[in-house]
Amino acid sequence: MRQAARQAFSKHEATNLIDEGLRSELTKQGIFTTTLEDLYNWGRKNSLWPLGFGLACCAIEMIATSMARWDLARFGAEVFRPSPRQADLMIVAGTVTKKMAPQVVRLYNQMPEPKYVIAMGACAISGGPFKQGYNVLKGIDRYIPVDVHIPGCPPRPEALLHAFMTLQEKIDRQHLTGPDRPRHARADVAGEFPVPAFGEHDLVPTMNPEVWQPPQHAGRD
Amino acid sequence: MMESIATVPRYELTPASHDGTSGDLLEISMGPQHPSTHGVFRMDVVLDGERVVKLKPVFGYLHRNHEKIGETTSYLGSMPYTDRLDYFCSLTNNWAYALTIEKLAGLEVPERAEYIRVITAELTRIQNHICLAGFLLQDMGASGTPLMYAFREREKVLDLFESLTGARMMCNYMRFGGCRCDLPPDWLEQARKFADEFPAFHEEFQALLETNEILLARTQGVGVLKPDLAINAGVTGPMLRACGVNYDIRKVDRYGIYNRFKFRVPLGDHGDVYDRYMVRMLEMKESLEILRQALRDIPDGPIVDPKAKLRGFRPKAGEAYGRIEAPKGELGFYVISDGSPNPYRYRVRPPSFINLTILEDMCLGCHIADVVIILGSIDIVLGEVDR
Amino acid sequence: MLEGTKSTNVESLEQIKNRIEAAIPGARLEIMPNGSASGQHSILVDNEHGLRIACFLRDDPQLRLDYASNVTGIDWPETVIKEKKKTRQLIEGVEREIEETVETRRPGYLEVVYHLYSMEFKHGPLILRLRTGDRAENVHLPSLTPVWRAAEFQEREIFDLFGIRFDSHPDLRRILMWDEFLDHPMRKDYVDPDDFEYEPTAHGAVLDRASQHRQTS
Numbered sequence: 001m002r003q004a005a006r007q008a009f010s011k012h013e014a015t016n017l018i019d020e021g022l023r024s025e026l027t028k029q030g031i032f033t034t035t036l037e038d039l040y041n042w043g044r045k046n047s048l049w050p051l052g053f054g055l056a057c058c059a060i061e062m063i064a065t066s067m068a069r070w071d072l073a074r075f076g077a078e079v080f081r082p083s084p085r086q087a088d089l090m091i092v093a094g095t096v097t098k099k100m101a102p103q104v105v106r107l108y109n110q111m112p113e114p115k116y117v118i119a120m121g122a123c124a125i126s127g128g129p130f131k132q133g134y135n136v137l138k139g140i141d142r143y144i145p146v147d148v149h150i151p152g153c154p155p156r157p158e159a160l161l162h163a164f165m166t167l168q169e170k171i172d173r174q175h176l177t178g179p180d181r182p183r184h185a186r187a188d189v190a191g192e193f194p195v196p197a198f199g200e201h202d203l204v205p206t207m208n209p210e211v212w213q214p215p216q217h218a219g220r221d
Numbered sequence: 222m223m224e225s226i227a228t229v230p231r232y233e234l235t236p237a238s239h240d241g242t243s244g245d246l247l248e249i250s251m252g253p254q255h256p257s258t259h260g261v262f263r264m265d266v267v268l269d270g271e272r273v274v275k276l277k278p279v280f281g282y283l284h285r286n287h288e289k290i291g292e293t294t295s296y297l298g299s300m301p302y303t304d305r306l307d308y309f310c311s312l313t314n315n316w317a318y319a320l321t322i323e324k325l326a327g328l329e330v331p332e333r334a335e336y337i338r339v340i341t342a343e344l345t346r347i348q349n350h351i352c353l354a355g356f357l358l359q360d361m362g363a364s365g366t367p368l369m370y371a372f373r374e375r376e377k378v379l380d381l382f383e384s385l386t387g388a389r390m391m392c393n394y395m396r397f398g399g400c401r402c403d404l405p406p407d408w409l410e411q412a413r414k415f416a417d418e419f420p421a422f423h424e425e426f427q428a429l430l431e432t433n434e435i436l437l438a439r440t441q442g443v444g445v446l447k448p449d450l451a452i453n454a455g456v457t458g459p460m461l462r463a464c465g466v467n468y469d470i471r472k473v474d475r476y477g478i479y480n481r482f483k484f485r486v487p488l489g490d491h492g493d494v495y496d497r498y499m500v501r502m503l504e505m506k507e508s509l510e511i512l513r514q515a516l517r518d519i520p521d522g523p524i525v526d527p528k529a530k531l532r533g534f535r536p537k538a539g540e541a542y543g544r545i546e547a548p549k550g551e552l553g554f555y556v557i558s559d560g561s562p563n564p565y566r567y568r569v570r571p572p573s574f575i576n577l578t579i580l581e582d583m584c585l586g587c588h589i590a591d592v593v594i595i596l597g598s599i600d601i602v603l604g605e606v607d608r
Numbered sequence: 609m610l611e612g613t614k615s616t617n618v619e620s621l622e623q624i625k626n627r628i629e630a631a632i633p634g635a636r637l638e639i640m641p642n643g644s645a646s647g648q649h650s651i652l653v654d655n656e657h658g659l660r661i662a663c664f665l666r667d668d669p670q671l672r673l674d675y676a677s678n679v680t681g682i683d684w685p686e687t688v689i690k691e692k693k694k695t696r697q698l699i700e701g702v703e704r705e706i707e708e709t710v711e712t713r714r715p716g717y718l719e720v721v722y723h724l725y726s727m728e729f730k731h732g733p734l735i736l737r738l739r740t741g742d743r744a745e746n747v748h749l750p751s752l753t754p755v756w757r758a759a760e761f762q763e764r765e766i767f768d769l770f771g772i773r774f775d776s777h778p779d780l781r782r783i784l785m786w787d788e789f790l791d792h793p794m795r796k797d798y799v800d801p802d803d804f805e806y807e808p809t810a811h812g813a814v815l816d817r818a819s820q821h822r823q824t825s
Binding site: 280281284286288289324325326327450452453454455456466468473536537538539540541542544551553555557558566568570574575577578579607 | 642643644645646648674675676677678680682683721723727730733735756757758759760761762782783784785786793794
């Protein structure tokens with residue numbers, strides 16, 4: 001099934017160079033064949049280092065996920081780095097307030113490419129139960145691109161593990177070359193996003209139009 | 222007329238610190254993203270070498286305008302929001318709010334509901350204190366192992382909460398005049414099993430840490446708080462009792478049915494970080510005592526006051542202030558009603574916020590590494606500080 | 609009335625009020641009754657003598673209210689109170705009793721409420737209220753931080769969210785909102801910023817605000 005998925009998404013012919021019979025014979029003899037892309041993605045997805053960035057209640061479930069009962073270490077994500085320079089995954093766990101939003105974007109800018117964001121909990125996706133707040137940012141995806149959203153308030157540790165596996169599958173599907181390669185493999189797309197400033201009544205600007213546009217089918221009509 | 226106790230002391234730069242080798246003061250900002258600040262908390266620290274000269278806490282990074290939402294939501298609609306105040310201890314937050322509204326509206330709580338409230342509150346206190354021990358030791362450098370032990374026990378308590386209320390952390394369980402739903406059939410046996418197994422874990426945890434020389438060296442004599450300053454600054458909870466002041470709201474106000482249980486209140490002598498840690502360790506034992514007595518004596522009966530209305534709840538115009546001994550200190554709610562379905566003013570008195578008032582006083586003159594320990598020993602939760 | 613564990617120290621509010629008036633001449637106090645079942649009545653205190661009354665409450669040997677538990681700000685905008693009164697009027701030569709609605713305009717003000725307890729004698733609460741002149745210019749109140757250090761952060765929060773300025777507060781600046789913020793969000797007439805472009809499950813007032821964006825865009 002993995003092979004089929006890769007064939008469906010890949011436009012490269014390199015994966016079809018060796019047929020399956022030969023590949024399995026070689027594996028039995030102890031010779032392992034793969035593509036550079038697969039190896040690169042395998043290494044990356046199994047050693048994602050999260051940034052230690054818990055904001056609110058969801059942070060406690062994130063800590064619980066990394067504890068002995070639901071072990072996040074088996075996915076390679078045991079080391080929660082304190083510094084953004086050493087991390088490649090930012091799990092935004094908790095409510096992002098407008099006072100905190102510039103800091104979140106700054107931290108995202110400081111992370112080296114390739115970097116991923118998981119928005120954990122209802123508050124990080126869209127403001128959550130505190131949506132009607134003057135200080136609550138209605139979703140972190142207004143300023144930075146988010147890869148995986150986890151609904152829940154707070155999401156169970158199993159949900160965070162599922163999100164982690166979803167992110168791993170997403171990384172697996174990324175290509176090194178070709179027109180659909182991700183941002184970190186392109187030289188023309190910037191990886192830094194503008195940091196909002198504190199205005200007199202609200203953040204300035206209220207959202208980043210390149211990252212997020214309000215969906216047109218929103219609400220009940 | 223004005224006593225000097227209420228003024229902020231200043232650290233004097235002694236001539237020895239300006240012997241030509243040290244230069245200007247260093248100003249650093251610890252946080253809001255920092256591994257040891259227990260959430261999005263920032264401290265602007267001014268250092269003379271390694272010693273703290275000035276410390277200003279900055280918060281508001283988690284200000285979710287809980288009080289404004291309280292004014293636009295109904296009384297019962299605010300109950301899930303109280304879970305998210307001190308997100309470790311959602312059941313005690315619920316109880317404090319329910320207590321205040323019961324005072325406001327004159328509702329009475331049946332016996333069984335009172336016992337359930339005491340059982341869940343003491344379970345919450347146990348898991349909060351054990352988590353604090355884990356986090357404090359992580360700040361000290363024992364990277365992860367005590368926290369793993371603490372969270373293992375916490376998971377057992379959360380399993381109990383989940384089978385009772387349906388949620389691990391945000392329980393939303395108390396109602397005005399009682400509790401939301403009755404205990405499942407074998408919940409009491411599971412709780413008794415937990416109460417029987419916990420002392421063994423507690424002894425193991427204590428034995429591993431009590432005489433650990435790093436713990437003793439880093440906590441004894443650090444962050445000393447004098448009792449008069451603690452009282453004047455409104456400090457409550459285990460931090461106050463570690464200074465030697467005997468003020469436990471369970472004994473003073475005797476809310477609920479706490480006057481039926483025999484338990485002691487541990488007090489400290491010196492008011493340093495070690496005393497706060499030990500007071501919490503001993504409080505866990507006392508909580509276990511209360512838990513055992515409550516599990517033994519819980520009667521059958523209804524769990525909600527029959528007079529209490531869930532829908533269309535409009536208390537008479539007036540105000541009430543209710544408070545409980547939450548694991549972090551005195552948690553109070555002040556609600557003003559004007560006869561409409563929503564409160565007119567809804568205010569939370571958060572223990573962590575008030576306990577932070579004397580953070581600067583305790584840290585002046587200490588090393589920068591001690592600031593982390595002192596902050597950890599205050600036991601703050603940013604959901605409560607910022608609301 | 610102060611609830612407490614030691615009955616010798618329990619006094620009624622009237623007795624406390626009389627003693628304060630005796631100790632601090634010129635102080636104007638008023639007991640505000642509480643209509644709910646909690647029975648927690650409070651004392652309204654005038655602003656010029658607020659600080660001296662606070663010191664008296666803290667240092668008085670019978671009260672020893674050394675612990676300020678809670679400091680709350682409340683916004684009372686201007687309202688019109690309608691009361692029905694029965695008056696006698698001459699109608700067509702005959703004196704009759706009729707009911708008429710009298711409207712009184714109560715001006716707006718901001719209020720600060722202090723809940724005071726005693727850790728020494730374990731009694732409380734004594735509830736103290738201070739009011740500003742209005743909601744616009746006369747928003748100065750004496751700070752009680754020199755008396756109870758516990759009020760330091762809470763008064764800063766009230767300044768931030770309501771706009772009450774506390775005189776002789778050691779460090780009066782915003783605590784929860786950022787420094788460049790101009791409004792006082794907990795006031796009843798605060799309008800929050802319009803960032804409701806996307807509402808998946810909007811209803812009520814929020815749906816109206818979200819639909820405005822869809823019509824204009």
